[in-house]
Amino acid sequence: MQNINEKILEKDSVMIFIHTPFCGTCHVARNILRQIEAVHKDDLFYDMNASLYPSFMQENQIESVPCLFIKQNGRIEEKIYAFQSVPNIYSYIMKYRADLFEKKS
Template identity: 50%
Template sequence: MIPITRETIQLLDQSDKMIFIYTPFCGTCHLARKILEEIEVASKGNVTFYELNAGLFPEVMQQKRIESVPCLLITTNDEPSKIYSFESLGELNSLLHSNR
């Protein structure tokens, strides 16, 4: 995963990005991260996730209307998609392919 910093925050406005929004002390976020890392490895470089620490960017949480963490924000030319449920690797993988 590629971290988003103050210097790279403009990535949020680009289309075709998948941004994992988390907080460091969130147990569910750690589980979701493992699933996303497995997807990255399995894709052999075809899928790249960015990560954003919600605690460092509260203005992004409001601007993008992020309701909770973990959240996977998928930016497109249209309205961005938000995934809050990370139930299984297979289910999430299917959702990602349907959003591409």
């Protein structure tokens, strides 16, 4: 997982894991995302400590943490608060990052 910065926030398409350091549920969610990244051998998500980005939290109406914030083509597509399981998060990744599942020739 890569750390977030202002330049990345300006990207048109991005998946951001929003958390706080002392949130137990956030640690469970992070483990789910790490498992997915390990399978793909790539950093798919950006890491954001919500405490350091209060204006982003307010502007994007983030209700709680953990949150997987998905922006595609400049539009907020999803704010996922219930991570539940690896297959649940994969369903979102397949929807927004189908390119990860295309066969390479």
